[in-house]
Amino acid sequence: MSTKTSLQKTLGTWLTIGVTLLWLLGVIASGLVARHEMNEVFDSALEETAQRILPLAVTDILNREGDTGLQRALALKEHDEYLTYLIRDKSGNLLLQSHDADPRIFGAIPQEGFSETSTHRIYGESAISGTLYIEVAEPLAHRRVAVLETSLALLLPLILLIPISLVGVWWVIRRSLREVLLLQQSIEVRGGGDLSPVAVDRLPEEFGPIMISVNRLLDRLRRALEAERSFTANSAHELRTPLATALAKLQRLKVETQDVRVKTQAGEIEVSLRTLSRLSEKLLELAKAEGGGALSEHRHDLVPILRMIASDYEHQAPGKIELNLPDGDVTSLLDLDAFAILARNLIENALRHGADDQPVNISLTGDGILRVVNRGEIVSPEKLALLRNRFVRSSTKAVGSGIGLAIVEAIASGAGITLTLRSPASGQSDGFEAELNIAVVDAHS
Structure with a gap:
């Protein structure tokens, strides 16, 4: 799994998360402030309602002619009451109530000031030297619904603002890092040479x-x-x-x-x-x-170079070279001098250590596979693994410096390609084979 991270992606992601969290914290803080202010408004409404109704209720009760029992205030039309009230004497006897009031939500004995049950917020006020009491109740659910609706009103814009913030953050980051991206592309496309x-x-x-x-x-x-x-x-x-x-x-x-x-x-x-x-x-x-x-800045066709090198060795050792080339070009970022050194060392190695009565086969395919194959003794796997090192030679008696394949390995490594050695050669019972794909040179090596 890759551990690389994109600066643009990291900044965009964390800035978007940060902006979103700040918005949410702002909404939560606003909701808490709104709830506090709304509770104050609702409490003020309870107090104001009690103080407005109490004088009227006292007048109504005192003007009764002999009937001191419970009476229910009439409603002009059916409606839901958010505020309900009771008028009681100090012993708790009901004298008057709103049409939708439920006495069970109030305490047994009336009291002044604010109080709260599990379901209602209640405010009490007294009159006539504490002989008559009014208590006004408001459902807490009403307050919760009001706070919830207010919070949703603050939260709903985020559904639109968060995507806009995301697009804005990514646009600003991309614009700010545009020159950095150009720098990345400039370095990425240039070759190692x-x-x-x-x-x-x-x-x-x-x-x-x-x-x-x-x-x-x-x-x-x-x-x-x-x-x-x-x-x-x-x-x-x-x-x-x-x-x-x-x-x-x-x-x-x-x-x-x-x-x-x-x-x-x-x-x-x-x-x-x-x-x-x-x-x-x-x-x-x-x-x-x-x-x-090992690398050049531009691609070159290597077919003419290989043909010329093979021709030189054909003159030195007539009948010892078999050359197979494609009809079209084979281009590579491999430096021309480096390729010439590579090819000469592979051919010299094959001629020097191959069988005297058998030719060396040199082939280059259209997709860039270069093979140099000779007949002769099989190189053991242990020796084959060491042939890339300097001054290491096979067990043959041929004269050599022992650094030809080390040179080839150095060029291949510098160009980002792989040198493959086989013994016996592919499709043979003996011999030695060297193979490289010169077309897939790593431009960033």
């Missing part, structure tokens, strides 16, 4: 020092690679020239001298110089392969 400075205008201030450091690093790396390539080229020239001169003088000495012992020694020295010359060339190739120059 492109060491030019990364230029993106109007980057956020926080990314400025990062890009300065990255460009400085790229510049140092580019100069280091250029210096290495220059050293490689100069070293190759400086080594080849004295070695060639020494070989020429040695060969002239062999021709001019009549001393058999001197000729024998000169021949041995000549073999050593040729071995040294080949080894110096291989070491320089290895330095180039490990120097990070």
Whole structure:
């Protein structure tokens, strides 16, 4: 499971969650404030109702002619009463009640001020020196419904505002990180061989020092690679020239001298110089392969390069090369020089260690699969696993430096491709096979 996270996604998600939580907290706080204020209003309404009704009720009771029993206030029409009331004397005897009042919700003895039961909020007031009492009751459910409706009125806009906030947050983040995304794309599309400075205008201030450091690093790396390539080229020239001169003088000495012992020694020295010359060339190739120059900035057709290299070896060893190439192009980001070094080392390895009476088969398919196959002895699995290392050779008696496949492995690793070695070769009972897919070069290696 990937642990990578997107800055844009992280900011968008958490900012949206934060805005939503703030909205909800605001609604909850507003609901609590509204409930407190509404309770004060409802309590004031209870008190005001009691104080308005009590004088009228007292007048009505005092004007009765002999009838001091319970009377029910008449309603002009049927309706639900949110506020109900009772008029009682101090002993709790009912004298008057509203048409929808239920005496069971009131206490047995009337009392002044606010009180509360499990279902109602009650306010009591007295008159005529505490001989008559009025109690007005309001259902608590009525208050809860009012608070709930108010809270829903505050909450419902969030159904519209949260999606708008989400879109707004993502738009602002995307706009703010637009230059960062351009930077990402600029780095993502460039190949591993492109060491030019990364230029993106109007980057956020926080990314400025990062890009300065990255460009400085790229510049140092580019100069280091250029210096290495220059050293490689100069070293190759400086080594080849004295070695060639020494070989020429040695060969002239062999021709001019009549001393058999001197000729024998000169021949041995000549073999050593040729071995040294080949080894110096291989070491320089290895330095180039490990120097990070395996990729180019643009794709190239590698078919003509492979045809030319195979032709060179056909002239050196007539009848020893079988070449199979596709009709079309095979393009790759592999550097042309790196590919030439890779192909030459694979072919030389196959010619040197293959059977003398069998040709080396070189094939390149249209989808970029390069195979170099030779006949000969089978390499054991234990030895096969070590052939990619430097100065490791198979058990054959052929002359070699032991770094040819190490060079190929270094180039393949630098280009992000895999070198596959098999023995026996595919479809054979013996021999050796090297295979690479040069078309799937990793541009970001």
